[in-house]
Amino acid sequence: MRPDTLSEAAERIVKGEPAWKAIGEFLDAFYGSASPEERLAKIRDEPPLTGDDKLDAVIGAAAEYLAKLYRLPEVPGWVAGPKISPRPPRVPACANTSPSRARPSSAGGTSSRRSGLCGGRGQNRLSVPSCRIDARNFVSRNPSNAL
Numbered sequence: 001m002r003p004d005t006l007s008e009a010a011e012r013i014v015k016g017e018p019a020w021k022a023i024g025e026f027l028d029a030f031y032g033s034a035s036p037e038e039r040l041a042k043i044r045d046e047p048p049l050t051g052d053d054k055l056d057a058v059i060g061a062a063a064e065y066l067a068k069l070y071r072l073p074e075v076p077g078w079v080a081g082p083k084i085s086p087r088p089p090r091v092p093a094c095a096n097t098s099p100s101r102a103r104p105s106s107a108g109g110t111s112s113r114r115s116g117l118c119g120g121r122g123q124n125r126l127s128v129p130s131c132r133i134d135a136r137n138f139v140s141r142n143p144s145n146a147l
Contacts, residue, residue: 004029006063010047019055023062036072043067046078056083 002025003009009026013019026042033039043063049056060079067075 002026002029005042005045006030006059007045007047010050010059013050013055014048019050023059030066036070039070040067040072040074040076043072044076046076046081049083 003012003022004026006026009022012022030039030042033042043066047059050059060081064075064079066072067079
C-alpha cells in the first residue's frame, strides 16, 4: 500500500524501504489530491527522523517546497525545526587553504584554464598547494548521480 502522507513515507524509510520509492509513492498521492486542504494534510504531520541527516533535510525541504509551490495555506512549522536542519558540511582537512591560493590545473584546455574549474579530460578539479580536491569525492555514491 502506498504512503498517503509524508510522515508515512518516512516511517517506511525507517523500516528499510528505499527512500526513492517511498517518497515517489508519496508524491503520487500528493499530486492526486484535489484541494489545497488535502495536500496540506499530507505534509502537516512531522515525520520521524530517518537516521540520515541529509535525507531528513531533504524531506523537510520537500514539504516546504510543495507547500510554497502549490500555495498551500501554510508551511508546516516542523520544517524549520532544529531536528531537520542538516549539520555543517564536512570539509577535507586539506581544504583549509585560502581560496585565493587556488589556481586552475594546467592539465585542462584553454577554456577550462580560463574558467578555473576544470582540470581537463572531464574532471572537475582545482589545484591547491599540497592538496587536490576532486568533485567526484563530494558526489553521492548513488549510481543514478554518476558523473
